[in-house]
Amino acid sequence: MKTMSFAGAIEDALMKAMSEDPRIVVFGEDVHSIRMNLFAKFGEMRVRSTPISESAFLGAAVTASMAGLRPVVELLMIDFVAVGVDALVNHAAKLEGFSGGRWKAPMVVRASCGGGYGDGGQHEQSLWGWLAQIPGLKVVVPSNPADAGGLMLSAIQDEGPVIYLEHKLLADYWIDGLADGGRTNLDYDIPEAGARGEVPRTWEPIPIGEAKVLRDGNDLTMVSVGVSVHRCLEAATQLAEHGVQAGVIDLRSIAPLDTDAVCRAVERTGRLLVVDEDYKHFSLSGELAAVVMEAGITAQFARVCVEDTIPFDRRREAEALPNVARILEAASGLRA
Amino acid sequence: MQPSAEVLYRQMYKSRRFEEAVTELWNDGHISAEMHLSKGEEAIVAGVVDHVTDGDALALEHRGTAPLVMRGVDLALLIKEFMGLEDGLCRGMGGHMHLFSPEHLAASSGIVGASGPAACGFAFAAQHLRPGKVAVAFFGEGAMNQGMLMESMNLASAWSLPVIFVCKDNGMAITTPSNEVTGGDLLKRARGLGAHAISLDGTDVNEVWRAAREAFVRAREGGGPTFLHATCVHPDGHLLGDPLLRIVRKPVRELKSRVAPLMKAATTGGSSLSEKAASLGSIVDMLGRASKADRQGASDPVEQQRPQLSISDAQRADLEREVDAEVQDAVAAALRSKEARG
Ligand SMILES: Cc1ncc(C[n+]2csc(CCOP(=O)(O)OP(=O)(O)O)c2C)c(N)n1
Numbered sequence: 001m002k003t004m005s006f007a008g009a010i011e012d013a014l015m016k017a018m019s020e021d022p023r024i025v026v027f028g029e030d031v032h033s034i035r036m037n038l039f040a041k042f043g044e045m046r047v048r049s050t051p052i053s054e055s056a057f058l059g060a061a062v063t064a065s066m067a068g069l070r071p072v073v074e075l076l077m078i079d080f081v082a083v084g085v086d087a088l089v090n091h092a093a094k095l096e097g098f099s100g101g102r103w104k105a106p107m108v109v110r111a112s113c114g115g116g117y118g119d120g121g122q123h124e125q126s127l128w129g130w131l132a133q134i135p136g137l138k139v140v141v142p143s144n145p146a147d148a149g150g151l152m153l154s155a156i157q158d159e160g161p162v163i164y165l166e167h168k169l170l171a172d173y174w175i176d177g178l179a180d181g182g183r184t185n186l187d188y189d190i191p192e193a194g195a196r197g198e199v200p201r202t203w204e205p206i207p208i209g210e211a212k213v214l215r216d217g218n219d220l221t222m223v224s225v226g227v228s229v230h231r232c233l234e235a236a237t238q239l240a241e242h243g244v245q246a247g248v249i250d251l252r253s254i255a256p257l258d259t260d261a262v263c264r265a266v267e268r269t270g271r272l273l274v275v276d277e278d279y280k281h282f283s284l285s286g287e288l289a290a291v292v293m294e295a296g297i298t299a300q301f302a303r304v305c306v307e308d309t310i311p312f313d314r315r316r317e318a319e320a321l322p323n324v325a326r327i328l329e330a331a332s333g334l335r336a
Numbered sequence: 337m338q339p340s341a342e343v344l345y346r347q348m349y350k351s352r353r354f355e356e357a358v359t360e361l362w363n364d365g366h367i368s369a370e371m372h373l374s375k376g377e378e379a380i381v382a383g384v385v386d387h388v389t390d391g392d393a394l395a396l397e398h399r400g401t402a403p404l405v406m407r408g409v410d411l412a413l414l415i416k417e418f419m420g421l422e423d424g425l426c427r428g429m430g431g432h433m434h435l436f437s438p439e440h441l442a443a444s445s446g447i448v449g450a451s452g453p454a455a456c457g458f459a460f461a462a463q464h465l466r467p468g469k470v471a472v473a474f475f476g477e478g479a480m481n482q483g484m485l486m487e488s489m490n491l492a493s494a495w496s497l498p499v500i501f502v503c504k505d506n507g508m509a510i511t512t513p514s515n516e517v518t519g520g521d522l523l524k525r526a527r528g529l530g531a532h533a534i535s536l537d538g539t540d541v542n543e544v545w546r547a548a549r550e551a552f553v554r555a556r557e558g559g560g561p562t563f564l565h566a567t568c569v570h571p572d573g574h575l576l577g578d579p580l581l582r583i584v585r586k587p588v589r590e591l592k593s594r595v596a597p598l599m600k601a602a603t604t605g606g607s608s609l610s611e612k613a614a615s616l617g618s619i620v621d622m623l624g625r626a627s628k629a630d631r632q633g634a635s636d637p638v639e640q641q642r643p644q645l646s647i648s649d650a651q652r653a654d655l656e657r658e659v660d661a662e663v664q665d666a667v668a669a670a671l672r673s674k675e676a677r678g
Contacts, residue, residue, distance in 0.1 A: 018606075029512065032512070039615050039619070040602040041602060041606035043614060043615050044611070049512050049517060051478070051481035117368065118368025118369045119431070120430060120433060122445070176579070177577075178370055179368070179369050181579075182582050183363065185365035309429070311428065312420050313428035316429075
């Protein structure tokens with residue numbers, strides 16, 4: 001087994017894919033420096049920096065993919081998708097439907113997401129629920145290096161649009177560039193197992209839409225994604241010390257959603273706790289409650305999510321994001 | 337009438353000293369995450385903001401500090417906001433990229449280009465509610481390629497909105513040289529969208545002031561929008577801790593972990609040798625540009641104004657002492673507030 005950083009795994013998988021498939025191109029703002037290694041290896045025609053024109057280059061990615069390329073188009077932060085979201089919502093997502101299945105847009109939108117380093121509510125959102133709501137868009141959110149590499153391969157190979165989100169707390173270069181800036185006097189709650197870990201000797205695609213059970217437990221099922229998965233694992237360890245066996249499921253992809261994995265577990269435990277760094281209302285967490293009800297499963301339900309604009313102040317930010325204390329509190333509510 | 341050289345100097349000096357204090361606080365870890373300074377843009381901001389009066393609006397971007405300092409927002413409120421304290425300008429909720437002051441009709445956004453539409457809305461409200469008042473949009477040249485900003489120029493022209501579009505052109509957007517991703521000519525682009533457009537040396541506050549006066553008069557009289565294109569330099573790069581500047585300033589430390597993967601990438605597989613050589617060449621160019629800007633320093637707008645002053649050196653020293661004290665008081669107040677919070 002090899003170990004890699006989260007960011008290193010993504011780059012390694014992407015580099016391998018690009019070496020094997022000349023149709024794969026990377027473009028977005030500043031990719032010549034953010035993806036310097038790819039730029040050095042594949043040259044400017046395949047790794048190309050764009051103007052700050054999200055609506056133009058996201059829209060261009062859609063038709064470039066329709067015409068035979070495999071674009072991995074980069075938004076520095078998923079928050080900025082708002083500027084160009086028309087390309088995804090009204091075009092990439094609709095193509096397969098509108099063309100009667102005759103045409104698809106095999107593109108990947110890669111962006112950082114998430115908070116925990118004090119950058120304020122316009123640069124720390126998750127927004128995966130917002131995007132996953134649109135039929136025709138897939139959304140993946142890896143929580144560790146092995147999944148990060150495998151899901152990147154799948155995203156590239158997928159015949160339709162996939163939004164690939166990398167959490168900034170897991171990717172060292174984002175923390176270095178956006179949070180520390182060379183400083184060493186600040187702390188972040190970075191989950192070690194997410195930021196670095198074992199990866200397979202050779203990359204294999206990980207099917208999109210398959211959740212992973214990270215921990216079994218008969219008392220309670222925690223379902224989560226991204227960095228919050230690690231918060232759940234920590235909470236589950238603490239719950240076990242108090243005799244509560246909590247299972248943890250890492251969804252890995254929001255759309256398609258692995259409803260079977262969730263229902264199987266909740267059927268057994270009768271308790272579902274969703275921990276989601278995205279917004280609470282009209283969301284992934286609400287969707288999971290609906291999924292369980294639709295399956296006819298009787299279960300208690302609770303959720304730990306972001307409920308409002310994320311505060312800039314790091315202290316209030318830490319309370320606003322899912323954390324172990326909030327998870328434990330929600331879990332204790334379920335047991336009562 | 338043009339204000340005395342001291343008035344504009346004082347504004348620029350205050351903004352500079354304030355941001356130097358902010359830099360120290362950031363270095364000490366009192367301020368989280370990104371910090372984009374207005375350093376290097378002081379002449380543009382001072383020359384424009386001097387014309388702003390109550391009822392005029394400011395649409396700001398990620399470098400909104402200087403405009404608010406020069407508009408007279410309490411310095412301690414700003415620092416406390418940057419430190420995320422409850423008694424900051426926006427109760428610590430927004431941070432430096434999201435500064436809001438309703439009393440000044442000043443609103444910021446960290447979304448590049450967003451100051452264009454924001455200024456249009458402020459200007460439209462002025463047409464209805466505050467005739468004769470204007471809205472100013474500040475943004476960088478990188479933002480000129482954002483659709484919403486170009487759309488805003490058209491909207492402002494079509495509706496004859498009283499907007500002053502102020503483009504602070506430092507030639508770079510994070511690490512991308514803007515000339516490599518910009519088609520055509522910015523002045524012609526603005527004119528094509530129906531705005532009056534003028535180009536200026538953004539390190540010369542007097543030149544900026546004179547151009548801004550015309551723009552403000554035109555806007556207040558219903559003559560529609562003006563595009564001011566002013567050049568400047570950001571001596572501290574894109575943000576504090578700018579990765580390129582760190583490489584240039586401490587190459588051994590910063591490059592240690594980067595060189596091996598870069599060389600491996602460049603020497604194995606991939607595209608043709610000439611394409612790879614071109615990539616490496618442009619990486620070297622990028623670092624070279626950063627290093628050159630760092631070494632040369634820029635024509636500093638604050639220093640450039642000094643010879644224009646009509647006061648004695650002693651009087652200037654008094655002025656500077658006064659400003660320094662104001663900045664120090666604000667820092668002390670913010671640190672006290674942080675300590676009281678525990
Ligand atoms: C819509 C959007 N895209 C990308 C970014 C990331 N970003 C922040 S500042 C910046 C560069 C802006 O360049 P310019 O407009 O020239 O202003 P400067 O920072 O040089 O003053 C970019 C790309 C953003 N904040 N918003």
